[in-house]
Amino acid sequence: MHLTANHIIILITVLLLVIVVCGVIIGYLLFTKNKSSLNKGNNLECDKKVRNEIDSIIHTIAHDLKNPLTSIIGFSEVLSTSIRDKASKPDMKYLNRVYSNATHMNELLEGLMDFARSSQPQSIIEDLELGDILQEIISLQHFTIEETDTVINIPDDLPIVKTDKRKITHVFANLISNAIKFVPEGRAPAINISVGENGGYHEISVCDNGIGISENQLDEIFSLFYRAKELDAVGSGIGLAIVKRIVDDLSGQVRVTSKQGEGSIFTILLRK
Secondary structure, eight states: OOOOHHHHHHHHHHHHHHHHHHHHHHHHHHHHHHHHHHHHOOOHHHHHHHHHHHHHHHHHHHHHHHHHHHHHHHHHHHHHHHHTTTSOHHHHHHHHHHHHHHHHHHHHHHHHHHHHHTTOSOOOEEEEEHHHHHHHHHHHTHHHHHHTTOEEEOOSOOOEEEEEHHHHHHHHHHHHHHHHHSOOTTOOOEEEEEEEEETTEEEEEEEEOSSOOOGGGTTTTTSTTOOOGGGTTOSOSOHHHHHHHHHHHTTOEEEEEEETTTEEEEEEEEEO
């Protein structure tokens, strides 16, 4: 029997499904074990050691799973080029689906690796101008902001915050990126950032006019791999889990309020 394009596509798809199932299940089980160990532990240093060890395992597994995925993506591109003039429309459709799914899984593994790295290395706490951090994020997302006609309002009197620059930049970059990405079709993103005080914390809110999140999902939105129903198949479900983990590591808090169809307000509390 000759190995036709259909056979190759089936083989690639099966391999992809195995990688997806193994990667997601192993990653999720390790995270659950991590969370359970930390909740039960009484020794802070021991808890950190356990989490670091499990993070290292998650990172290694995700990294190793990326290798066959990279091959699948590469072979899909080569196969697509070589059979483009010979294959039927259904064959090309299936091949494109393999490529699309492999690319999505690759992004998921990248997110899992980011999650494992999110609490490492140890935080470097320093005095930082919040305004400079936000302007740097806006500069890095300049092209996306222009393409989507996004409006971002930032107050002038922003405080100096004691935090880790790399980690807090990741937090606000994620929230701003989500605010731009998840808006109803035909609506230009509008983001309002406000700052206040709440006891011994700086309270920094990112308000958007996006699709919003239903009230019954708000408790789950920061869970690893959880995607709000409003997002359909978009996103990996890892970004907000990383946000929460970083803020927790910085001894802060993260909260969200939302109204479906109107937008969300994510509030970060950082110690003064």
